[in-house]
Amino acid sequence: MxxxxxxxxxxxxxxxxxxxxxxxxxxxxxxxxxxxxxxxxxxxxxxxxxxxxxxxxxxTDSGLRWLAQSLARNRAALSAHEALVEQVALEMCRAGRLAWRGLSLRAQVATGDADKPLRWCVARPDVFSIRHTSVESYVEPIVHEVKVRRADLLGDLKQQSKRAAYLDLGECWYVLGCDARGKVIAEPEEIPAECGVMVLAQSRLQVARPARRRTRGGLPFGVWMALAKATPVADPNEDSQAPL
Structure with a gap:
């Protein structure tokens, strides 16, 4: 806000x-x-x-009313964000992937210092997913960062180290919601070119620009441990597979 x-x-x-x-x-x-x-x-x-x-x-009494309006808008935006995060996670499950919400994952980012070129940090993506495979080199990790307010998006885009941490984990996608008038909060061109863009259009997620493919041999041990300790999002397709 x-x-x-x-x-x-x-x-x-x-x-x-x-x-x-x-x-x-x-x-x-x-x-x-x-x-x-x-x-x-x-x-x-x-x-x-x-x-x-x-x-x-x-x-003043006017101040209290203004605060109440502010809190109501914050709650509405938070609800919209949580709903879109849930939608993205379920889409990843439907695509045959394993998805998690709200993980804290260790990542490495560049420091610009020749003596210590990398440093560890903690990344907290809205959605993190991998392919459902037993072959480590095929996991294709993807980070989805969900934004439903333009001000939050613009502030986030200024944090280059945060984006670098996401890219260290895998592909990075920004998922853009809509404002009160139903307009997507940003154009794909406003998102850095190294990231993919998905937009919410008529309650459906659409790819506005694909992410750059990133090749990697697997996931760091620390990420595997974090995934092992966390519970993935329940696959909505599992309930439909009734026993024969």
Missing amino acids: SADFSTSGSLLGRPHARRLREIYRSAGWPSQDALEIDLLAAGLLERVRSSEGHETLRV
């Missing part, structure tokens, strides 16, 4: 909502910065002077 709300001519976004929540939970000591000025000017905060002359801040 970046610049999602407009109040009294001021464009307010996620940093304003975070500050307003902090003030609501605290004693309301002023910071006297730009965020506070915006909130005061919009009538979401008010200054209160004590009998000793100390000035504090209080969230």
Whole structure:
């Protein structure tokens, strides 16, 4: 939620909502910065002077209503994200793959330092999947990163190390949802060329641009261990295979 709300001519976004929540939970000591000025000017905060002359801040009734709207939008976006993650995971299962949601996987990224060219980091893809095969070199790991809000996508694209970690694990795909008007949140050309792009169109996933094929001999031992400890997404096709 970046610049999602407009109040009294001021464009307010996620940093304003975070500050307003902090003030609501605290004693309301002023910071006297730009965020506070915006909130005061919009009538979401008010200054209160004590009998000793100390000035504090209080969230107004308008501020509470604005916070409630902000939280409702956040919950709706989270629900949309979870639904799309589930849809991607099930599509991978239908394609004959093993899929996991919310894994924490170790990956290596370049540092630019000749003495220590690589460093370990933890990648947390929305969906990670491999082919259902017993041949290690055929697993073809794929990472799917799901985005349902344009602001979140643009912020994510700035994190080159995060994308590098995904690419270290396998193919990297961005899955783009739609905004409130039903329009996909970004064009495929806005996504780095090394990544594939899928879009949600009329409740169906469509490939807008394939990912670059990556050849690898298998998965690192640490990734195998993480997969062994986690439970994959249940294959929806298994229930249809009734015993004969």
